[in-house]
Amino acid sequence: MTETTSGRVLIVDDESSIRESLTEFLCDYNIMATAAACAEEGLDLLDHASFDLAIVDIRLPGINGDQFIVKAHQVSADMKFIIHTGSVHFRINPELKKIGLTLEDVFLKPIFDLDQLLAHALKLLDLEVNR
Numbered sequence: 001m002t003e004t005t006s007g008r009v010l011i012v013d014d015e016s017s018i019r020e021s022l023t024e025f026l027c028d029y030n031i032m033a034t035a036a037a038c039a040e041e042g043l044d045l046l047d048h049a050s051f052d053l054a055i056v057d058i059r060l061p062g063i064n065g066d067q068f069i070v071k072a073h074q075v076s077a078d079m080k081f082i083i084h085t086g087s088v089h090f091r092i093n094p095e096l097k098k099i100g101l102t103l104e105d106v107f108l109k110p111i112f113d114l115d116q117l118l119a120h121a122l123k124l125l126d127l128e129v130n131r
Contacts, residue, residue, distance in 0.1 A: 007031045007125040008050065012042040012068060013057040013084065018109070022055060022084075025114055031121070039063035039071075046075045052125055055117075058085040066093060073099050080124040081105060082117070 019035040026033040036042035058065035086109040
């Protein structure tokens, strides 16, 4: 088992298998992960708790991932974001660029090497894993 100092991550994805696997994966590294099945649920969670990072699917029912990120940033300006999408044609729109997202923050599904996602999350959280 590895350890990290802290970190609260919100996972927003409508695919239950992805939500569950990412939550369990991050918990294996002692990163507190909370999952939401849609953007609306994620925004409700933000009303009751704070998160350091959100891993967000773009194609969501109702409010899409882009809109969620903009709204979440308005609630918590310090929160960082990783986009996790199956859309190979996804482009970062100007609003997301203003928030600070870059192509480095975009991971295409399926991710075959979760260590890459973990490394980027730890970088954004400013944490280290003791191996």
